[in-house]
Amino acid sequence: MNKKVVVIGGGYGGLRAVEHLSKSSDIDITLIDKNPYHYLQTEAYGYIAGRFDMHDVAVDLKEWCSGFEKKVEYINDRVTSIEFDEQQVKRLGGSIPYDYLIIATGAQTNFFSFIKGLREHSYGVKKLQRAYNFRIEFENLIYKKLLNEKNGEDINLVIGGAGLSGVEVAAEMAHVIEVYKKTIGARVESIKIYLIDASKTILPGVSEFLIKSTQKRLDSLGVKTLRETFIDSMDDSYIYFRDSKKLKYHFMVFTGGIKAAELNDSLDVEKNKISQFIPNSRLNIGNRENVFAIGDCVEIKNAAKEVLPPTAQTAERSAEYVADAIRKKMDKQDIKPFNSSVLGVFIALGGKYSAGEIFGFIKVSGYSAYLLKKAITKAYYLGLRLRINAGYKNRIKRDI
Ligand SMILES: Cc1cc2nc3c(=O)[nH]c(=O)nc-3n(C[C@H](O)[C@H](O)[C@H](O)COP(=O)(O)OP(=O)(O)OC[C@H]3O[C@@H](n4cnc5c(N)ncnc54)[C@H](O)[C@@H]3O)c2cc1C
Structure with missing residues (x-):
């Protein structure tokens, strides 16, 4: 019988996990998100300044899931708690049983309460x-x-x-x-x-090159x-x-800090100061081998025990790892501890200008960096579009 994997959160981590899990024919997937859309937060800077439109930063999750035929069920609802013993996800409209669970609920802005107003x-x-x-x-x-x-x-x-x-x-x-x-x-x-x-x-925390090139650009923009x-x-x-x-x-x-999404507060699992789950080396939480957490909602460390920055990149790497770990568990194979590092950072700095660093030694700024950043974003967006187009074609086929 197929195993059921429930993924909570259709952000960067959640979608990458669904993509990877969907390759296994003996896995059924349910994706649940409180919003009907996937929000491309990494493009928010261009949206608020009026350079990008709504369709550049939001993708309909139901449409995206329909690209997997019937393999992925999408539920638009808020998860309120999880019953780990009963293996049930509680949502406003009922509950969903799972064999494996991936929590990918991301983070929210931390409007520090010590700053009045x-x-x-x-x-x-x-x-x-x-x-x-x-x-x-x-x-x-x-x-x-x-x-x-x-x-x-x-x-x-x-x-x-x-x-x-x-x-x-x-x-x-x-x-x-x-x-x-x-x-x-x-x-x-x-x-x-x-x-x-x-x-x-x-x-803070990024290389001298990125700090200097960014400051120079900010100064030139006034x-x-x-x-x-x-x-x-x-x-x-x-x-x-x-x-x-x-x-x-x-x-x-205000972009001064983040804390984990609210769901974390409702779960009696070890957490850090900003409410992120503290997982084991295989990204399991609460001592449950069938429950994983990925992305911004969890404190993720590399093999050297350094905390990785909460980025889309970390969310995607952890998602790929967890999808692979579930496959290995089902096949009764050994699972190695999670290990990943930051491959590169690209910073959009207004118009056709960026600064970036890949593998720690390739350093670029200006128009060439902008083109590279754009290529990365385009590739991500194209992946989303391909799924949506597949869903659209499936629907047309069914209607004929
Ligand atoms: C302006 C800006 C620029 C950025 N630039 C970059 C960049 O250049 N590169 C980079 O790598 N990262 C960047 N980031 C960071 C990146 O966007 C985050 O690290 C990434 O979104 C984390 O992915 P995630 O899957 O963990 O969470 P998210 O993408 O936040 O997704 C979480 C999902 O969970 C859902 N959810 C939450 N709670 C519930 C619940 N209770 N029930 C159901 N659904 C729920 C939410 O609706 C959401 O869809 C940027 C962020 C911002 C704000």
Whole structure:
């Protein structure tokens, strides 16, 4: 009899796990996600700045799953808890039994509670809804400038957190403003982009090359970078810093930290400070050999016991490993501990400009890096489209 694998979360990790598991004819898969779409968060910077459209950042999960014929069942619902002893996933609309379970629920923006007013007064980009709201605000502002409203008034747009997503958002918005200077004119010049971080440097944890090339690009785009700057609180109009200074702002996007998705809180399993599961070396959690966690919802280490950054890349590598581990378990073969490293990092820095590093020694910046990053994104998107097209063809065949 076929084994049933339930995958919770249709993000980068979840989809990669489904792709790999679908190669086994003796496995039936159920994918469940609270949203009806897969959100390409890695492209959020271009979406909020108005360069990409909704179809560049969201793909319908039901359509995608239909590309596997009847092998993959898709359920659009929120998982509320898991009964490990009974091997049941509890969702709002009932429960789903499993033989193997993969938790791939990702992470959410960590609006730190010690910064008063942060949650109420800032946007995140980890949810499509919030990215959408922010995009509307940004467009609205440009429109008002076009109408000659708010002229003479300095408008400060603030990005809190100078990690990978923060610098991408800052650079893309600054680039859009550069472009508008040519078409709308000097009116947009009063829109200033601030990038604020408590660390000594932008992009903490990445190589010197990436930090330097990114900073150079941000400077050339006129982004005002404030380092070692601690936000104390916020209200409707001002951001207050720990050194008693304040900054008037129009709107703020916060990318300063993440914590695991809410489901983790409902499970009595070992977790770290940001609620990520702490797994064993085979990515099992809660001492269950048939339950795995992948991607941003879990603290993943390489063989040297270093924690890997929460990226789409880590989510996909862990997904491939876990799909393979399930196959091996079914075939009663040995499973080696998870081991992976960061193969490369590419940072979009506004327009046709990126900075990147592959295998630690190939370093590129500018247009060539942009082309490489674009090729990686295109390849990912093409994979999604191929599945959707297959589903579409299957449906047409059935209808004839
Ligand atoms: C602006 C930005 C830029 C980035 N750039 C890069 C980059 O260049 N390269 C890179 O590698 N990474 C990048 N990342 C990080 C990358 O997007 C994440 O690491 C990646 O999305 C993690 O994948 P995941 O599968 O673990 O989770 P996600 O992709 O977040 O997916 C989790 C899924 O689980 C679902 N879910 C959550 N809870 C439940 C529940 N209770 N019930 C049902 N469904 C649930 C969600 O709806 C979601 O679909 C970027 C992130 C941002 C925000």
